[in-house]
Amino acid sequence: xxxxxxTCTINGDPAEFLCDGGQTLLDALRDEVGLTGAKxxxxxxxxxxxxxxxxxRLLCSCLVLAPEADGRNISTVEGMATGDDLHPLQxxxxxxxxxxxxxxxxxxxxxxxxxxxxNPDPTETEIRYGLAGNLCRCTGYDKIVRAVQAAAETINES
Amino acid sequence: xxxxxxxxxxxxxxxxxxxxDGLEKVTGRARFAADLNMSGQLHGIVVRSPHAHAxxxxxxxxxxxxxxxxxxxxxxxxxxxxxxxxxxxxMCINVIARDKVLYEGHAVAAVAASTRDQAQxxxxxxxxxxxxxxxxxxIDQAMAPGAPLLHAHMMTAGANPPAEEPSNISNVTRFxxxxxxxxxxxxxxxxxxxxxxxxxxxxxxxxxxxxADTGQDGHTTIWCSSQGHFNVRSSTATLxxxxxxxxxVIPAEIGGxxxxxxxxxxxxxxxxxxxxxxxxxxxxxxxxxxxRATGPAPGTKLRIKLGVKSDGDLVAGDAxxxxxxxxxxxxxxxxxxxxxxxxxxxxxxxxEALDVVINTxxxxxxxxxxxxxxxxxxxxxxxxxxxxxxIDPIDFRIQNAVTEGDPSTMGFPFARIGFVECLEAVRDHxxxxxxLGPNQGRGVAAGYWFNIGESSSAxxxxxxxxxxxxxxGSPDIGGSRASMALMAxxxxxIDVYDIRPVVGDTEAVGFTxxxxxxxxxxxxxMAVVEACRRMVVxxxxxxxxxxxxxxxxxxxxxxxxxxxxxxxxxxxxxxxEITAKAKRTGGPLTATGSLEAHGAGPGFAVHLxxxxxxxxxxxxxxxxxxxxxxxxxxxxPSYVEGQIQGGVAQGVGWALNEEYIYDSDGVMENxxxxxxxxxxxxxxxxxxxxxxxxxNPAHPYGVRGVGETGIVxxxxxxxxxxxxxxxxxxxxxxxxxxxxxxxxxxxxxxNGS
Numbered sequence: 001x002x003x004x005x006x007t008c009t010i011n012g013d014p015a016e017f018l019c020d021g022g023q024t025l026l027d028a029l030r031d032e033v034g035l036t037g038a039k040x041x042x043x044x045x046x047x048x049x050x051x052x053x054x055x056x057r058l059l060c061s062c063l064v065l066a067p068e069a070d071g072r073n074i075s076t077v078e079g080m081a082t083g084d085d086l087h088p089l090q091x092x093x094x095x096x097x098x099x100x101x102x103x104x105x106x107x108x109x110x111x112x113x114x115x116x117x118x119n120p121d122p123t124e125t126e127i128r129y130g131l132a133g134n135l136c137r138c139t140g141y142d143k144i145v146r147a148v149q150a151a152a153e154t155i156n157e158s
Numbered sequence: 159x160x161x162x163x164x165x166x167x168x169x170x171x172x173x174x175x176x177x178x179d180g181l182e183k184v185t186g187r188a189r190f191a192a193d194l195n196m197s198g199q200l201h202g203i204v205v206r207s208p209h210a211h212a213x214x215x216x217x218x219x220x221x222x223x224x225x226x227x228x229x230x231x232x233x234x235x236x237x238x239x240x241x242x243x244x245x246x247x248x249m250c251i252n253v254i255a256r257d258k259v260l261y262e263g264h265a266v267a268a269v270a271a272s273t274r275d276q277a278q279x280x281x282x283x284x285x286x287x288x289x290x291x292x293x294x295x296x297i298d299q300a301m302a303p304g305a306p307l308l309h310a311h312m313m314t315a316g317a318n319p320p321a322e323e324p325s326n327i328s329n330v331t332r333f334x335x336x337x338x339x340x341x342x343x344x345x346x347x348x349x350x351x352x353x354x355x356x357x358x359x360x361x362x363x364x365x366x367x368x369x370a371d372t373g374q375d376g377h378t379t380i381w382c383s384s385q386g387h388f389n390v391r392s393s394t395a396t397l398x399x400x401x402x403x404x405x406x407v408i409p410a411e412i413g414g415x416x417x418x419x420x421x422x423x424x425x426x427x428x429x430x431x432x433x434x435x436x437x438x439x440x441x442x443x444x445x446x447x448x449x450r451a452t453g454p455a456p457g458t459k460l461r462i463k464l465g466v467k468s469d470g471d472l473v474a475g476d477a478x479x480x481x482x483x484x485x486x487x488x489x490x491x492x493x494x495x496x497x498x499x500x501x502x503x504x505x506x507x508x509x510e511a512l513d514v515v516i517n518t519x520x521x522x523x524x525x526x527x528x529x530x531x532x533x534x535x536x537x538x539x540x541x542x543x544x545x546x547x548x549i550d551p552i553d554f555r556i557q558n559a560v561t562e563g564d565p566s567t568m569g570f571p572f573a574r575i576g577f578v579e580c581l582e583a584v585r586d587h588x589x590x591x592x593x594l595g596p597n598q599g600r601g602v603a604a605g606y607w608f609n610i611g612e613s614s615s616a617x618x619x620x621x622x623x624x625x626x627x628x629x630x631g632s633p634d635i636g637g638s639r640a641s642m643a644l645m646a647x648x649x650x651x652i653d654v655y656d657i658r659p660v661v662g663d664t665e666a667v668g669f670t671x672x673x674x675x676x677x678x679x680x681x682x683x684m685a686v687v688e689a690c691r692r693m694v695v696x697x698x699x700x701x702x703x704x705x706x707x708x709x710x711x712x713x714x715x716x717x718x719x720x721x722x723x724x725x726x727x728x729x730x731x732x733x734x735e736i737t738a739k740a741k742r743t744g745g746p747l748t749a750t751g752s753l754e755a756h757g758a759g760p761g762f763a764v765h766l767x768x769x770x771x772x773x774x775x776x777x778x779x780x781x782x783x784x785x786x787x788x789x790x791x792x793x794x795p796s797y798v799e800g801q802i803q804g805g806v807a808q809g810v811g812w813a814l815n816e817e818y819i820y821d822s823d824g825v826m827e828n829x830x831x832x833x834x835x836x837x838x839x840x841x842x843x844x845x846x847x848x849x850x851x852x853x854n855p856a857h858p859y860g861v862r863g864v865g866e867t868g869i870v871x872x873x874x875x876x877x878x879x880x881x882x883x884x885x886x887x888x889x890x891x892x893x894x895x896x897x898x899x900x901x902x903x904x905x906x907x908x909n910g911s
Contacts (some may be wrong), residue, residue: 020275036193037186039413041363042445046831049363077186090184094176097796100636100804102183103190103364103413125840132840135831137361137414138636140803141839142847143796 011079048134100138210824227276260485263450328487341474341506345465364413386672417523453522493528537874576788576852599883605870610675611755615668624734631670637797649690651717676863681755688751757856776899790862805868
């Protein structure tokens with residue numbers, strides 16, 4: 001079976017890759033493009049470890065077929081920092097110890113950024129529901145929620 | 159919030175630096191096991207049993223071997239035979255079945271092919287003929303007379319008189335003290351209760367994964383995530399019949415373990431496939447495989463009887479505990495017996511604990527294994543007794559709590575412990591008296607875990623610029639690199655950010671046991687401290703040479719060699735000044751610490767759960783949660799809080815939602831995060847963590863392990879709060895909406911005792 005040629009934008013840069021028609025975008029990002037920040041925790045869209053943003057929409061990349069990315073604009077955790085400046089969410093996750101094992105962290109950061117992009121000043125409840133598609137088994141979410149609150153404050157002050 | 163008994167003031171220990179491996183983990187650059195790829199690698203897939211119990215009649219791999227891209231197929235025949243008397247027999251036949259499959263999902267063969275799709279197709283083409291056997295799925299079925307046997311050789315260990323016939327009871331544990339009958343005769347109130355619980359999964363977000371690269375020279379390198387790569391090495395060697403020295407294991411970052419990654423599943427298969435194919439082989443489990451084939455925590459049936467005097471003194475306890483460890487012998491009952499009465503002074507007690515095998519996946523450790531379930535039983539019964547006697551539940555526990563010098567269940571006296579301090583911290587917290595709303599209830603419960611020491615090694619290397627590298631053999635599951643760096647910084651007087659903590663592979667650092675029993679910061683921390691103290695001795699010697707004075711006149715103070723002799727003033731020498739001259743004073747500066755750590759201080763925790771029950775749906779929502787825990791000394795308080803908060807979340811999930819559900823043939827019905835529901839952010843409130851610090855006298859900084867104890871109290875805390883809100887005692891887990899609703903409707907809100 002011939003492979004599918006996909007042309008898209010990833011983290012602001014033009015990108016192209018070959019994939020199988022049945023391959024998930026998650027697998028294509030990890031295995032064809034070499035961006036392993038998005039993780040597979042379940043493969044069924046239940047854990048959010050593979051969260052990415054495609055054309056402004058937060059998605060589980062394990063539920064997207066790779067050919068669907070053609071012509072789209074994709075953001076992953078690898079694109080969050082600008083040069084040597086971390087995104088405020090990344091900085092607040094570090095300072096607030098909002099990660100333990102760290103495997104869910106890329107998904108949480110992408111989902112939290114998507115949340116703050118559409119709601120810059122969320123309440124605690126809005127953060128909790130905004131991140132309810134992401135599983136963390138280590139932290140009990142307390143420090144994650146606080147880190148998102150701190151990042152929102154930082155972004156709104158700047 | 160921290161409650162501290164009294165401790166020395168430290169410069170680094172107890173501060174909250176950004177963890178050293180944090181940047182990689184927030185930028186997506188950290189390499190977890192499934193992120194690693196080797197040049198020319200193949201993809202390995204496991205063929206798993208669809209039956210819970212069956213004899214393997216034959217396996218035909220010829221069709222699979224002939225398929226496109228297939229480079230190797232292996233079955234149990236590719237591994238040396240293992241005798242049932244072998245210490246790791248269970249692990250060996252669990253990794254790959256030999257003559258029988260013992261649970262749905264049991265590995266029977268594995269395939270390696272150029273692509274994952276090819277490997278999957280080939281795995282489906284492996285023909286396994288099974289003779290299906292009746293499956294034993296519950297404790298009652300397993301213990302029934304004439305029950306089908308999982309293991310023809312299983313004679314109950316510890317039975318008295320010795321077992322004469324094989325059975326599904328793998329072992330019996332008995333502990334006793336005092337005179338049970340006399341104790342109950344003395345009691346003014348006696349209650350007896352029974353509880354049942356189902357297996358639950360650790361639920362780490364990272365599925366098991368590894369890459370193995372076996373060379374034609376008979377040596378192999380494994381990259382994998384685990385809670386202990388030396389254990390991966392020895393277990394893999396055992397299964398393959400190899401010498402340990404032929405295997406190097408390089409630890410990847412680990413995406414959660416909670417005990418579930420203290421054993422192995424894929425690595426020997428990947429090595430065997432790689433050896434056969436002459437190429438590296440990568441294997442990654444799906445979530446479905448993780449649920450079906452890896453480490454649930456045991457299910458149980460528990461019966462406990464307690465006797466108490468009207469003044470509140472516990473006088474007698476009788477426990478009969480049955481644990482299922484899945485298809486193999488396991489330590490659940492033993493650990494239950496070691497924890498059930500451990501927190502309280504009960505002068506007269508008897509404990510009998512059974513471990514029973516059933517046709518479900520082999521249990522693995524899960525955070526304070528067995529203890530959350532004995533706590534569920536004990537702590538809800540204590541709640542009942544306190545209410546009956548009209549004593550505040552915390553005062554009742556303080557009255558009966560073990561303190562320094564009291565004997566443990568096995569007779570050893572406790573060293574200094576912080577149980578009473580944890581109880582007082584919660585009693586004195588404003589949340590203990592905070593007002594509750596309609597349909598809300600409050601529950602308090604305590605928990606205990608003994609913690610362990612074991613072997614650890616560390617190497618400290620000073621760099622030419624005066625910074626240090628600290629290499630240990632403990633994987634960093636939740637911030638332990640930062641803890642190691644903090645202790646090293648304190649010892650050497652070097653800034654914590656000038657220390658690079660590294661997790662070394664099996665050929666880069668001395669032997670280190672698996673991370674279990676909350677031992678990393680305790681035991682590996684001790685090895686780091688030992689290495690640093692040796693380094694300081696060396697640094698003083700080098701400084702003495704540089705100053706031309708006697709080493710006895712050199713003290714190490716705040717990261718400097720300071721001359722204290724009477725021969726005039728000499729400028730102190732910093733680490734950087736000493737390392738810069740190392741070539742002229744004796745060469746590179748390196749020191750090691752290797753030890754068998756003893757004196758892991760027991761951990762105690764006391765939790766306070768406020769929740770709201772929807773009387774129409776039975777849905778329980780936790781609205782406020784307060785958790786105290788004795789950390790001995792918190793090396794990095796943020797990560798101590800994180801351990802407490804994480805334990806609470808897992809415990810709340812265990813209490814309210816989580817359970818393995820099997821159909822009547824033993825096929826798991828909920829092997830996904832959709833159907834096996836772990837708590838999400840919107841299920842939980844903020845969790846107030848109170849760090850209590852009663853230093854452990856056996857550790858140079860007073861550390862007690864903190865990883866596990868936090869999961870022990872939540873189940874009973876939730877159950878007691880549900881009772882407070884509804885008047886219903888629920889003694890079966892999980893306390894899911896349907897069960898809560900059922901309890902409310904059938905009891906009409908009355909006490910369900």
